[in-house]
Amino acid sequence: MYTFDDLRRIIARLRSEDGCPWDREQTFESLKKCLAEEAGEVFEAVDNKDMDNLCEELGDVLLQVMLNSQIAEEQGAFTISQVIDGLCRKMVRRHPHVFGNMKVNSVEEGVALWNQIKMQEKAKKP
The missing domain is CATH 1.10.287.1080 (MazG-like)
Structure with missing residues (x-):
């Protein structure tokens, strides 16, 4: 293989x-x-x-x-390798309820958290 x-x-x-x-x-x-x-x-x-x-x-x-x-x-x-590294970093960063100490109780809360983090990231870009 x-x-x-x-x-x-x-x-x-x-x-x-x-x-x-x-x-x-x-x-x-x-x-x-x-x-x-x-x-x-x-x-x-x-x-x-x-x-x-x-x-x-x-x-x-x-x-x-x-x-x-x-x-x-x-x-x-x-x-x-940079593409993969960037994707991995994004997945970890946007899933603090999986890789951190945040909690979500529903799909909707998870999506809202993802969107909130995404908006914060975009606001920081020049």
């Missing part, structure tokens, strides 16, 4: 000089349509309750994340 590290190496090779011409020519802009299409296919798989197809389509969305992250790394903007 392949691992996440294998996936990183595969994507880097696809984008390398001896890789795939299509993958090498992709940009953030050219991948926008692909990401939108793949997200739509995820929605369709969910609507159809087709777990095999959902697994495949989530892989296709992950491919889009990986390609965009590889392009960013090539440009010196950020890495997939």
Whole structure:
């Protein structure tokens, strides 16, 4: 079974000089349509309750994340590790009722807390 590290190496090779011409020519802009299409296919798989197809389509969305992250790394903007770190930090920060000492008693309270933290974060950004 392949691992996440294998996936990183595969994507880097696809984008390398001896890789795939299509993958090498992709940009953030050219991948926008692909990401939108793949997200739509995820929605369709969910609507159809087709777990095999959902697994495949989530892989296709992950491919889009990986390609965009590889392009960013090539440009010196950020890495997939930074994407993962940022997501982990956000999940921990926005779930103090799970990772901290706050309590929520309902889904609605959890969503309200998430939105409150999100608004505070956005207010702090320049």
